[in-house]
Amino acid sequence: MKPTIKDVAIHANVSISTVSRIINNQPGYSEATKEKVEKVIKEMGFHPNGLARGLIHKKTHTIGVLLPNIISSFSSKLLNGIEESAHENHFSTIVCNTGPLGNRTLEYLKVLGEKKVDGIILTSSPLKEEYYKEIKALDIPLILLSSMSYRYSVPYVKVDDKQAAYHATRYLIQNGHTKIAMISGSQDDELAGMPRYEGFIKALGDHGLSVNENIIVYGDFGFQSGRTSMEQLLPFRDEFTAIFVASDDMAMGAISVASEHSLKVPDDFSVIGYDNTHIAEMAIPPLTTVAQPLREMGQVAIAKLIEMINNQETIASAIMAHEIIERKTVKKIKST
Amino acid sequence: MKPTIKDVAIHANVSISTVSRIINNQPGYSEATKEKVEKVIKEMGFHPNGLARGLIHKKTHTIGVLLPNIISSFSSKLLNGIEESAHENHFSTIVCNTGPLGNRTLEYLKVLGEKKVDGIILTSSPLKEEYYKEIKALDIPLILLSSMSYRYSVPYVKVDDKQAAYHATRYLIQNGHTKIAMISGSQDDELAGMPRYEGFIKALGDHGLSVNENIIVYGDFGFQSGRTSMEQLLPFRDEFTAIFVASDDMAMGAISVASEHSLKVPDDFSVIGYDNTHIAEMAIPPLTTVAQPLREMGQVAIAKLIEMINNQETIASAIMAHEIIERKTVKKIKST
DNA sequence: TAACGTTACGAAAGCGTTTTCTTAAAAGGT
DNA sequence: ACCTTTTAAGAAAACGCTTTCGTAACGTTA
Numbered sequence A, B: 001m002k003p004t005i006k007d008v009a010i011h012a013n014v015s016i017s018t019v020s021r022i023i024n025n026q027p028g029y030s031e032a033t034k035e036k037v038e039k040v041i042k043e044m045g046f047h048p049n050g051l052a053r054g055l056i057h058k059k060t061h062t063i064g065v066l067l068p069n070i071i072s073s074f075s076s077k078l079l080n081g082i083e084e085s086a087h088e089n090h091f092s093t094i095v096c097n098t099g100p101l102g103n104r105t106l107e108y109l110k111v112l113g114e115k116k117v118d119g120i121i122l123t124s125s126p127l128k129e130e131y132y133k134e135i136k137a138l139d140i141p142l143i144l145l146s147s148m149s150y151r152y153s154v155p156y157v158k159v160d161d162k163q164a165a166y167h168a169t170r171y172l173i174q175n176g177h178t179k180i181a182m183i184s185g186s187q188d189d190e191l192a193g194m195p196r197y198e199g200f201i202k203a204l205g206d207h208g209l210s211v212n213e214n215i216i217v218y219g220d221f222g223f224q225s226g227r228t229s230m231e232q233l234l235p236f237r238d239e240f241t242a243i244f245v246a247s248d249d250m251a252m253g254a255i256s257v258a259s260e261h262s263l264k265v266p267d268d269f270s271v272i273g274y275d276n277t278h279i280a281e282m283a284i285p286p287l288t289t290v291a292q293p294l295r296e297m298g299q300v301a302i303a304k305l306i307e308m309i310n311n312q313e314t315i316a317s318a319i320m321a322h323e324i325i326e327r328k329t330v331k332k333i334k335s336t
Numbered sequence C: 001t002a003a004c005g006t007t008a009c010g011a012a013a014g015c016g017t018t019t020t021c022t023t024a025a026a027a028g029g030t
Numbered sequence D: 001a002c003c004t005t006t007t008a009a010g011a012a013a014a015c016g017c018t019t020t021c022g023t024a025a026c027g028t029t030a
Helices: A005-012 A016-023 A031-044 A050-057 A073-088 A105-114 A129-138 A161-174 A193-206 A223-239 A248-260 A278-282 A294-310 B005-012 B016-023 B031-044 B050-057 B073-088 B105-114 B129-138 B161-174 B193-206 B223-239 B248-260 B278-282 B294-310
Strands: A062-067 A092-097 A119-123 A142-145 A156-159 A180-184 A216-218 A242-245 A270-275 A289-291 A318-320 A323-325 B062-067 B092-097 B119-123 B142-145 B156-159 B180-184 B216-218 B242-245 B270-275 B289-291 B318-320 B323-325
Touching: A005 A016, A005 A031, A016 A031, A050 B050, A062 A073, A062 A105, A073 A092, A073 A119, A073 A248, A073 A278, A073 A294, A073 B073, A073 B092, A092 A105, A092 B073, A105 A129, A119 A294, A142 A294, A156 A161, A156 A294, A161 A180, A161 A193, A161 A242, A161 A270, A161 A289, A161 A323, A180 A193, A180 A223, A180 A248, A216 A223, A223 A248, A223 B278, A242 A248, A248 A270, A248 A278, A248 B278, A278 B223, A278 B248, A278 B278, A294 A318, B005 B016, B005 B031, B016 B031, B062 B073, B062 B105, B073 B092, B073 B119, B073 B248, B073 B278, B073 B294, B092 B105, B105 B129, B119 B294, B142 B294, B156 B161, B156 B294, B161 B180, B161 B193, B161 B242, B161 B270, B161 B289, B161 B323, B180 B193, B180 B223, B180 B248, B216 B223, B223 B248, B242 B248, B248 B270, B248 B278, B294 B318
Parallel strands: A062 A092, A062 A119, A119 A142, A142 A156, A156 A318, A180 A216, A180 A242, A242 A270, A270 A289, B062 B092, B062 B119, B119 B142, B142 B156, B156 B318, B180 B216, B180 B242, B242 B270, B270 B289
Antiparallel strands: A092 B092, A289 A323, B289 B323
């Protein structure tokens, strides 16, 4: 059995209180006793029990992170920023894979509540009423990452998707493309689906280009759906010279079916992705994409969350800057 | 303030003990009181405090997972299996990104110890003496995942790297290749570096092929190092027709520099990777590789860990089956 | 030397549970 | 109708800490 503070106290011939004061270095003991006690602590290999501490302080120094999947390069990068930053601030992170539709979210919220996490980060998924209520009841600080809520005033950190999509599209236009297809996210995804679609449409309009519904298709941000989307686009092959794809994974899917049909990117058509996950650099050719500062977003989320934990009040949201990363999948063409 | 069991007891006009018995459904109360108490629990939105419970039971239903990085597709897939399986068994997972060299391992072990996790999974990194001692002192069940220890008898789950490498190489040979290069992991990595190298060498020998040191280069399993490794191989371009690469990420790096030099895979040379992470399927062309059953390995690790947690004794290790996944980067050629 | 601060420390309450004892009441047996 | 067993419930200790309160012992100061 691991030694407790009591064991230390006995062996060092002092009271429990004194040991406690020493390990938390609070005043109230002589240099002599301090040394004596510390010696005993070393010898016995004593480590304070975090549960007992947490029980008293009502703080666990642990946060919960809810992700709709762990395996996407998108989530990994986010998680990476979160975990790193949390650790630097002496917090541990419990990861919760809620599943693609967030099915398990409620289950996870229950356990996070029982485990008394100090804060929760909900990533990449809408804040449903039931989630909000549960978290409200739990009374745990919450921040949305790569997500936001119109209904509830919960702080969030994300990029401006509509604007980023606008810029991506404009970038294509500036490179001489006038016939532009889009592989969008789901139409009823109001977080990442619609805004990117709207940004795309707006950019087209602002530059006097008309919308061709034939060449707008919808996926679910995943690689496979990028493949099927591209297959839907293939029949309209001559109606576009570039595609704006709403995620890097889908872009990869699109490029891979193109390649199976002997279509080369960017020679046969250009592609710009979205996210700048690490597969964008690994792609052949490297994928031009709009970067979300994923790691940084994770860090900011943690910083804000900790601020909420410390000073009970709610906090301002953050819109992070996006950026077009020029690589090799967009070709400059003469305007028609 | 969240209600405690005491509040519930008062409002329901029963003792704390009765409430406790009811929420843990142990016998000792009438149907009437049960309903009364459950009603109060609902109304007050009471949830038992996990810390207090943990303090008594000396169980937190939490495990710690140490990973050398979170962002690689390799780790993600492992973590995915772990988290999923842990959740199914009512365990939460704390992730710890120890950094590429495992620098932060000791720090993390300390906090895992204080947080009283029920078990620890150490992935993809050697069990150094200091780690072992710390964990031993903490007296927490440990399992190695995609790792093992010659020195300490700690259960592990991994694939047989030497054999898998042997098979990968043999696969190349069976496809008619006789001049085979290797992009290996680090030479002083005795976990994944050496065994794969040895398997490669042995396969060559067993099939009467000689070893050409010119075309064996060393990376660190990452994408970038795959790139630089390939650059080292380029001058010896005509001394090989195929490359066995010790990780998919490095394979991607290799293929991408090849492509920059207008060398096509598999037409100009074949490539077989290692891991079967999801980038292998996303690659163009899709990467032939030797699969480690990563998710399954995570699951098995959890199963074993839980077994160790429940019945104090140590447990047998598991060697998981690997498999060659044939995709498009290996060309069958006539033997010379 | 009396009055007063300090300093160094211990005793005990409390954090929110579970669990072991008790005990009073109800039920069962003859 | 009386004794025994079962059932329903409460009191209190325990888990491992922190923290408040109290108090001896030791200077200081006037």
